Amino acid sequence: MLKSTRKSVKKYVDSINWFLPISTEIHGTGKIKNVYYSEAEIQAIGAKKKKQPLFSIELILNSKNEVVYSHEPDEVVHTILRTFESGLVALQEIPQLEQKLMPHFFKSNQKNFLKVPVKPANMPEAPDRNDKKALPDENTWVFQEYKRLMYKVNECIEPLEKYIETFKVYKDEYALDPDAEIAKLEVDEESQPEPAELKKLVEEHMAQAKKLRAEI
Numbered sequence: 001m002l003k004s005t006r007k008s009v010k011k012y013v014d015s016i017n018w019f020l021p022i023s024t025e026i027h028g029t030g031k032i033k034n035v036y037y038s039e040a041e042i043q044a045i046g047a048k049k050k051k052q053p054l055f056s057i058e059l060i061l062n063s064k065n066e067v068v069y070s071h072e073p074d075e076v077v078h079t080i081l082r083t084f085e086s087g088l089v090a091l092q093e094i095p096q097l098e099q100k101l102m103p104h105f106f107k108s109n110q111k112n113f114l115k116v117p118v119k120p121a122n123m124p125e126a127p128d129r130n131d132k133k134a135l136p137d138e139n140t141w142v143f144q145e146y147k148r149l150m151y152k153v154n155e156c157i158e159p160l161e162k163y164i165e166t167f168k169v170y171k172d173e174y175a176l177d178p179d180a181e182i183a184k185l186e187v188d189e190e191s192q193p194e195p196a197e198l199k200k201l202v203e204e205h206m207a208q209a210k211k212l213r214a215e216i
Helices: 002-019 039-045 073-091 097-101 140-175 178-187 195-215
Strands: 023-028 031-035 059-061 067-069
Touching: 002 073, 002 140, 023 140, 059 140, 067 140, 073 140
Parallel strands: none
Antiparallel strands: 023 031, 059 067
């Protein structure tokens, strides 16, 4: 049981890491380069070849017309780490099969559960080499896998902060209220532009919109 659990935990961490880019380069709002594992590395990991989105975060405007994420990136990290921990906790709730099949061999009716790995709160200290009776903590590997997962997922969300900064150059465009601009023209009839001038303004805005679409 312990051996298969260790193998499963390692495969879970490997599979999550396979979803995530090895590195990310942010060159602009629409210029991002992600580097992923090669096909040979994916095959060695044993993960599925077809990628599905691990999580989805949208870009939205807040009440101040600032671009923000629909979910805090840290929430993604916590969700993935909670899944890791929840899996181990679920194993602790599996009762021993022998007690169910042969209850007459057990004097107590108290449920006995399988012995499964437990994630330590912190990295266990290595045993004293001078103490021959000291043994390493049997759950050290669990924390090592947890730490490996935590490090990689945190590393993955770091570029998100840099990416959202690229939208600040468009703050004036996001603050623009088309309805308010039209209302101004309707209220002040004397200052309304001539048809030729209005056409020029429309063409300028259309060109700007095309430029923004190309950049974003």
